[in-house]
Amino acid sequence: MKRMLAVFNARNKEFFRDRSTLTWNLLFPFLLLIGFYYVFGQAQPMFKVGVIAQQDAYLSRPVFMGLQHIQFIPYAQLDGALQRLERHQIDLVIDIDQSQYWVNEESSNGYMAEQLLVAKDPDFQRNLIRGKAIRYVDWVLPGIMGMNVMFSSLFGVGYAIVRYRKNGVLKRLHATPLTALEFISAQLLSRILMVVLIVMILFFGARALFATMMLGNLGLLLLTLLLGALALVSLGLLVAARLRSEEFTGGLLNMATWPMMGLSEVWFPLEGAPHFVHQLSALLPLTHLVQAMREIMLDGAGLVDISDHLLILVLMSAVFLALGASLFSWAPDSR
Amino acid sequence: MTKSFGRVKAVDNLTFTVPQGICFGLLGPNGAGKTTTIEMLEGIVKPDSGSLLLFGEPASKKQFKRVGIQFQNTALQDYLKVEETLHLFASLYDRTTPVADLMTLCALTEFGDQDARKLSGGQRQRLLLALALVNDPDLIFLDEPTTGLDPQARRNFWDLINLIKAQGKSIVLTTHYMDEAQILCDDIAIMDKGHIIARGAPGQLLAQHFTGVLVQLPKTNVAGQALPIPFFEKDDQLEIMTEKVDETLQSLIELGIPLTGMQVKNANLDDLFLKLTGHELRG
Numbered sequence: 001m002k003r004m005l006a007v008f009n010a011r012n013k014e015f016f017r018d019r020s021t022l023t024w025n026l027l028f029p030f031l032l033l034i035g036f037y038y039v040f041g042q043a044q045p046m047f048k049v050g051v052i053a054q055q056d057a058y059l060s061r062p063v064f065m066g067l068q069h070i071q072f073i074p075y076a077q078l079d080g081a082l083q084r085l086e087r088h089q090i091d092l093v094i095d096i097d098q099s100q101y102w103v104n105e106e107s108s109n110g111y112m113a114e115q116l117l118v119a120k121d122p123d124f125q126r127n128l129i130r131g132k133a134i135r136y137v138d139w140v141l142p143g144i145m146g147m148n149v150m151f152s153s154l155f156g157v158g159y160a161i162v163r164y165r166k167n168g169v170l171k172r173l174h175a176t177p178l179t180a181l182e183f184i185s186a187q188l189l190s191r192i193l194m195v196v197l198i199v200m201i202l203f204f205g206a207r208a209l210f211a212t213m214m215l216g217n218l219g220l221l222l223l224t225l226l227l228g229a230l231a232l233v234s235l236g237l238l239v240a241a242r243l244r245s246e247e248f249t250g251g252l253l254n255m256a257t258w259p260m261m262g263l264s265e266v267w268f269p270l271e272g273a274p275h276f277v278h279q280l281s282a283l284l285p286l287t288h289l290v291q292a293m294r295e296i297m298l299d300g301a302g303l304v305d306i307s308d309h310l311l312i313l314v315l316m317s318a319v320f321l322a323l324g325a326s327l328f329s330w331a332p333d334s335r
Numbered sequence: 336m337t338k339s340f341g342r343v344k345a346v347d348n349l350t351f352t353v354p355q356g357i358c359f360g361l362l363g364p365n366g367a368g369k370t371t372t373i374e375m376l377e378g379i380v381k382p383d384s385g386s387l388l389l390f391g392e393p394a395s396k397k398q399f400k401r402v403g404i405q406f407q408n409t410a411l412q413d414y415l416k417v418e419e420t421l422h423l424f425a426s427l428y429d430r431t432t433p434v435a436d437l438m439t440l441c442a443l444t445e446f447g448d449q450d451a452r453k454l455s456g457g458q459r460q461r462l463l464l465a466l467a468l469v470n471d472p473d474l475i476f477l478d479e480p481t482t483g484l485d486p487q488a489r490r491n492f493w494d495l496i497n498l499i500k501a502q503g504k505s506i507v508l509t510t511h512y513m514d515e516a517q518i519l520c521d522d523i524a525i526m527d528k529g530h531i532i533a534r535g536a537p538g539q540l541l542a543q544h545f546t547g548v549l550v551q552l553p554k555t556n557v558a559g560q561a562l563p564i565p566f567f568e569k570d571d572q573l574e575i576m577t578e579k580v581d582e583t584l585q586s587l588i589e590l591g592i593p594l595t596g597m598q599v600k601n602a603n604l605d606d607l608f609l610k611l612t613g614h615e616l617r618g
Contacts, residue, residue, distance in 0.1 A: 164410075164412075168409045171379065171406060172404075172466075173427075174379065175377060175378075175379060175406070176470075177396070177427055177428060331379075
């Protein structure tokens, strides 16, 4: 008992004296809570209705739009709204100017929303579309692929470099003619190759198991994966450029990964989250990777459709790489 | 060269030249500045001031390619086998010694397929030495190569270093083992607090500072008595340097000091260091 208590005490001291880990342990759950509070802050609506309208058409608002517990999501294009409707991601689409509505006859939610609309505004014209709901597994697969890229890239590059620096592998390599550029390139390329391999296994495995959707071009998906992995390994390099403490790096990497897990639509869509959450989300490389992959796989998007995401990934990679490479040091605070 | 870390001057305006083809030893206690000095010579640590000439020319990338290095603590990349590790380092240089030859020289042949992390202390040091030799260097830096090895492994390592010396390569090593320096080094510099306090061949240094032999006596034998003869204190021993042993013993007997536990021996570098600095080497 005495021995057990002694070790118990020593371990407790270790925990409290390791400041970075302690802070992280305390801070992290709160950050998570605060994050979810804002993402899911409002009560979830019962129905989601897409609205097509000129801005000023809102002046002649249908009575239907005065109902509570229905979320109205404005769409600029009818096509986009109908695509969402087809997938059961929204329950109804109304065009205020044309007094028309579209409903998916295979959606039970759609049926209910339609009854409400017809009760309030009987003169709207009915349009029918059909389409199966996208299974969650189809929706979440690009998210999981993206998450895999993120963890493997950030930790595989960031953590490994800091460990090499701490245990002297970097110092030993520095004593050879190997240049920093050669070393960094080798690390990044190796990790990108591994990540793409692993994610491809995941992709084809999921297809074999669950016949997951793939409407787009495989080559484009590969390109997107490569660019996404490049952005994330570059971020890993930036985090690890000078650090020496594995614990601190672990904390920083967690701080980078968890917001991305929550805000990059890996597990759930951000529809209904406040505007600033969307803005925040757009700053994260994972968001662009996951959205681009999802558009390729679920919507059959082509290069032009996702070019904005790819461009942002390239720009982020360039910034992270330039900063990471210029800050990189073999042994920064070498005693 | 001078190098400070914060307020501590690790190496203070040090100047020395090492002739080609010899084994040169940097000696001193922990914290004397040995590692800082050798790392400045290796080009790893940048001196605050001063300059370094390698092979007679200002140190540059070209010269560092002719240098082999063994650090004090080096982790190797995980999950690589001994032979793979050697090949990895060999591919970083243009001029290399064949890996098979290195493995034979450093008695690593039977461990080629072993994970480098699973080597014993002695095997690991031999691998690190093989890595230092991978570019067929003309000059080799070894930073405390035998620290932490058992006596048998140290002896094996010394044999290996003698083999390398025989190939005509220059060696600069740091150590805090005096016997190691006495056996391996043609020329030594003793460092303390960032300065060189003595320089020369081990035998020559000893001859210069010690005439005769050392009489060693447990302190308890003296027990507070004032000795009229000059002496050093070393651990629980007193050391008296003398050319005439019988006269010294005579006077000790006359003082009524018991001679139980007494030893008479030749001075070694340990004694030299104690004499030079007034404090012990391995403190």
